[in-house]
Amino acid sequence: MNNRSGSITVLGSAGGVAQSFLSILNSVLTDKLDPLYPFLITCKLYLIDWKQKDLSYYQKRFPNLKDHIVLREFDLKDTAIFSKHLVESKTYLVVDLSWADTIEMVTCCDDLGIAYVNTALENTWVDENEDIFEGFPLAERMEQFEAKKNSFKNTSAIIGSGMNPGVVQWMAHELMRKSPDQLPDGCYIVEKDTSFYRDQNEAKQNVVYTSWSPECFLDEAILSYPMFMKQGTPLYLYNQPYELQFHVTLGDQSFSGCLMPHEEVYTLGRLYNMETGFIYQVNGHTTQLIRDNLSNPNEIWDFEMKVLDPNDAPLSGEDLVGILLVYEDKERFMYNVMNNEDVFNKFKTNATYFQVACGLYAGACSLLLDKLPKGIFYVDELLVETENQYGNYLKQYMKAFITGENASSEGLILDRIKKWN
Template identity: 60%
Template sequence: MNNQKVIISILGSAGGVAKSVFAILDKSVQDVNDPIYHFISQCNIHLIDLKQKDVAYYESMLPHLSHAITLHQFDLSNLKMFRQHLTRTKTTLVIDISWADTVEMLQCCDELGIPYINSALENTWVDENEELEGFTLLERYRIFQENRGRFTNMKAIIGSGMNPGVVQWMALEVMKQAPGEMPLGCYIIEHDNSFYIDQSIVQKRTIYTTWSPECFLDEAILNYPMFMKRNMPVFLYNDVYELAFKVSLGNKQFYGCLMPHEEVITLGKAYDMETGFIYRVNDVTTELLCANLSNADELWNWNHRVLDPAEAELEGEDLVGVLLVYKDKERFMYNVMSNQSVFAEFKTNATYFQVACGIYGAISTLLLDEIPKGIYFVDELLSQTDSGYGKYLSYYMKDFVTGENNGSDGLLLDRVSQCSNGGANV
């Protein structure tokens, strides 16, 4: 963006991901070596939410940028109001971490030539259509793909968080180790054992996750297990928590469930390798889901809580990475962040901070890199442009672990077990 003054509009500013984005931006403006220090030190930030927080909340989140923030409260489905906001504020970058319709937000930004970032595909119509249960992610992806070609007047990075986002970069980094050898499979892997240190505060009939419980349940109980094979989606007609899949990362091993995810589709479409997302959450939530397979719909009516270290101290960590399977070996790359260390410096949980690192990578790319106009998933961004995405995200996300297994557990159906407490007792 050269020397243009950056005016940022953040959609969904009252949410959990936003807190972590704020934490990074507030660090950025204090660090002259930060890649985007020059831009952030002179920026204006407009914060939009349907249920807006008060100014004191944001001043505590952004103490070194409090002078730069302006609050707005309106419904992003009101596209006329959103367009007026973009025009009136002269917004130069939109960061969308809301539940607003992705295609509608892109349409508004494209009309004005405004760069756009989001962390996930969203579509309210899909979410509310009961006939699509089991396939909501695939339908959101289909609608996005049908519309993306209309947007030719902007730059956009779609699905830039931890996963999707940083994991595509990790997958391509591992593939570079043996450029002449195509993996048979590429699995996004995550083991998040974050939970309260004091478990006496745990309430009955409550789902605890480190990110949006509603979005988690959409993947965990509303959709079927899905993976990509020969560039096509394949569904298993089982409950997600009915099956468990083995993951080995050197001396680390766990069993997780197969869940639908954006990066599984994009990597599986781009490369002829089996792709899937194997995810294990904390044992309390895992056991609740396994115990309620026969009445999973009732879980929507339970209490839903995000594990927030500002409310009660958390232990554990979030491990996120990739496992690439070859004929006689496996290569892996992952990042681990502990809740206690992340909270000490950034006042958020590990999961949300990992997501924010991916968003920061996208922000830096759009501010610093001369990429052509276009709509990019992160793997497309990396393969089609000269983006420094990986360098940027690594400024705050450090200590990636790489390694190799001398042997392989095979493809997904070779590593499946019937789920007993999410694989805990397999």
């Protein structure tokens, strides 16, 4: 994209991911060699939320952006107002971190030829009819989006460019690229998130604490069935996720987590025709809370929910996210791990949100700097089907990746299954 006049619009600007993304943009303006610097130095940054924060909040938190920020407050369900904003603001890139309907937002961008990137699929109709889709909400979101995906011809859009989905597809692509003649039997996205309050007395009983949206976490943890892909087909275990554990080893890292549905499980499993799954461990407090309420998990929706925000109280722990490729006689892995204290000292956010923001930054750079064709791309499709520098952009802020190999294999999903004691 050669035209640098105009603006970037960020949706859901008052949320946690947006705060992390804005922290990165705040840093961009201190480095003239940053890939986004030529765009950011000349553009307006429109921040939209249905319940907007005060301008003083953004100016204090992101001082380098104060001359670029313009605030708007309206409900994105009103797509006419949104489209009018896009035209009047001369927006050339929409960064969607809201809970607005993805199909509706992409439609508006496609109508006007505006680039678009987000971190996850959202569907307001599915959200409003959870009882109908209980057990399978992500499957319905994917099905509805897939039905529309190829009809968008006038935008270049990257769907799901956060950490997972997002960076993990790049990790899988990088590992498989090193051994192109040997397709793995399985590819598992793995996450161990030990983020919690440094002073555990800050925690209250019967509160769901997570390092990202608790509502979205519970969609995976208690509303959905455990799911994995095999031969391009989603398979479900008719258990609650927290009834089962699945063990993984990444060198000196070894842990068990729950099997949950995720966008990249679908896209990687379909693209490469290998078994895929997402194995996730969260902090012990929330794990135990769910385990204690397995007899009636719907009661958890009535509990207080809170994001672990280091601006409220200091956090300890870290978030490890990576990929495990499984072969008949070995396993190969790649992961990134970020420490909450280190991330907060530099970017004033938690490790999980910052990892997501790194993937978002890479997607934004690719849309603005790479010559991408028109169309809708998941990150794995972007890497396979286009000429891009996604990995180089990613490394601008996500510096460390640990890779290695296990000399033996623990097998595929059903080989790893274990009933929780």
